[in-house]
Amino acid sequence: MTIHLASTQGASPQDRTDALASRRGSISVLSAVIALVLVAVVGLGLDTALVMTARQQLQRSADAAALAAAAKVKVSGESQSSYARTRAAALETAAAKRGIGRLYTEASEPARRFFERRGFILLHRRDFALAGVAIHNFAMEKPIAPARDGE
Numbered sequence: 662m663t664i665h666l667a668s669t670q671g672a673s674p675q676d677r678t679d680a681l682a683s684r685r686g687s688i689s690v691l692s693a694v695i696a697l698v699l700v701a702v703v704g705l706g707l708d709t710a711l712v713m714t715a716r717q718q719l720q721r722s723a724d725a726a727a728l729a730a731a732a733k734v735k736v737s738g739e740s741q742s743s744y745a746r747t748r749a750a751a752l753e754t755a756a757a758k759r760g761i762g763r764l765y766t767e768a769s770e771p772a773r774r775f776f777e778r779r780g781f782i783l784l785h786r787r788d789f790a791l792a793g794v795a796i797h798n799f800a801m802e803k804p805i806a807p808a809r810d811g812e
Contacts, residue, residue: 764803
């Protein structure tokens with residue numbers, strides 16, 4: 662849209678009024694277009710914010726469901742040690758496939774024996790206080806042989 666400003670010098674009062682009305686009309690159209698664009702931008706911003714909020718709520722719900730499911734898994738007695746052995750073997754296999762050469766853990770006193778049976782070696786005992794209570798655990802590691810092709 663092009664607005665031409667005509668000289669009103671020497672023009673009749675009616676011509677001046679017509680020129681002014683023409684400019685007002687152009688400004689009104691331009692204002693309406695700008696208002697429409699602003700409303701569209703604000704609407705897009707609000708929609709984006711609502712989508713992001715919904716996504717965060719869904720992620721929190723999925724996280725809560727996963728934690729609740731994990732809390733429901735109860736393993737006891739002999740099945741507990743079988744479960745732990747299976748998980749440890751799967752971890753060692755995955756580490757070997759990814760080329761990880763060494764596994765490291767900080768084991769409690771009872772878990773120390775489990776890891777020693779799995780081939781972990783004791784690096785050192787760690788003594789520290791937690792909430793003012795003196796406790797300890799054991800830093801341990803196990804070298805992992807790289808996986809051979811086809812494993």
